[in-house]
Amino acid sequence: MTVLILTCRQDVTADLVVAELREQGVPLVRFDPADLPDQAGLSVEFDRGDFTGYLSTEGRLVSIHGVRSIWVRRPGRPAAHAANPSEWLTAECGQALYGMLYATTARWMNHPAAAEPARHKPFQLRVAQHSGFAVPSTLVTTYPRAARDFAVQCTDIVVKSASGPPTADPPVALPTTRIGPDTDFSDVAAGATLLQRYIPKAADIRLFCVGSELFAARKTAASGQVDGRYGCHGHTWEAVDVPARIARAVHEYMTLTGLAYGAFDFAEDADGLWWFLECNQGGQFGFVELETGQPIAAAVASWLAAPGAAHR
Helix, strand or coil: CEEEEEECCCCHHHHHHHHHHHHCCCCEEEECHHHCCCCEEEEEEEECCEEEEEEEECCEEEEHHHEEEEEEEECCCCCCCCCCCCHHHHHHHHHHHHHHHHCCCCEEECCHHHHHHHCCHHHHHHHHHHHCCECCCEEEECCHHHHHHHHHHHCCEEEECCCCCCCCCCCCCCCCEEECCCCCCHHHHHCCEEEEECCCCCEEEEEEEECCEEEEEEEECCCCCCCCCCCCCCCCCEEECCCHHHHHHHHHHHHHHCCCEEEEEEEECCCCCEEEEEEECCCCCHHHHHHHCCCHHHHHHHHHHCCCCCCC
16 A cells, blocks of 8 residues: 655655655655646546546556555645646646545545645634633734734734745745834734734744644743744754643644644743644644654654544
8 A cells, every 4th residue: 555645846854754654665656736747647537336546657656546645745736837837727637636536535644625724823723722722812803993902902912924924936034023002003904914912932832743643842932032933043942741731732623623733833931831823734844853853754654654544
């Protein structure tokens, strides 16, 4: 049985898992949807109650019935590498590829039907509340007055992106920024804005959930640090134990969202409380594994290689 990895060609995190799967002797195929239809192919047939399907890439052919699990890591946009790309061709190739894969009984990490809503910050925050996490007061609004009232109520807030940096060349950085109640909020009317109560951080926490396994790392925050993704403060990631309360909340979150993998970000305050910030359903783990030595790639590989019923 084969593990199917949907990702782009340049993906160091996927490389770590590929190495682990090969070490375990597990057959795998790495497939980039962007290569359809020029550099990769597919065929699926439904006839007299039978269903057959095949994918081909880089000279390899895999039967869909031989796929045990599918890892949606960082797939390219279908037909993006085609000689004559178009929105129509992307839609057609996407319908064919994912429609065929949805018809299998393979396990998913993560199934797109679960991953799509899990990308949305407001949904994440509501699920986090239900799961038992501490969640900072948050407002998403297009009303300047609502933003001003929220800022006065909280006194110290941050503004952050709800969707992440926009696609641009060169890339655009949108760090979480600390602002006060005297800010001019008139521009909030131009687009949905996410405001959140500022949590003074003692450290950043990154936690990875792989199936039922948890791996957490802690990085001490610099004085007054707001967004740990930007700027180098000389602090490194160190492995840390997961508090029982956090473990319960993580497993509840994963159950409610239907995810098999999640990368959680927390802000640890001076009292040691972990505040939920977000869960990236496709977040990278390679940098934490390299600094802490935690076997995250091996855990992902083992989950993908394990037999079992479909996970959706």
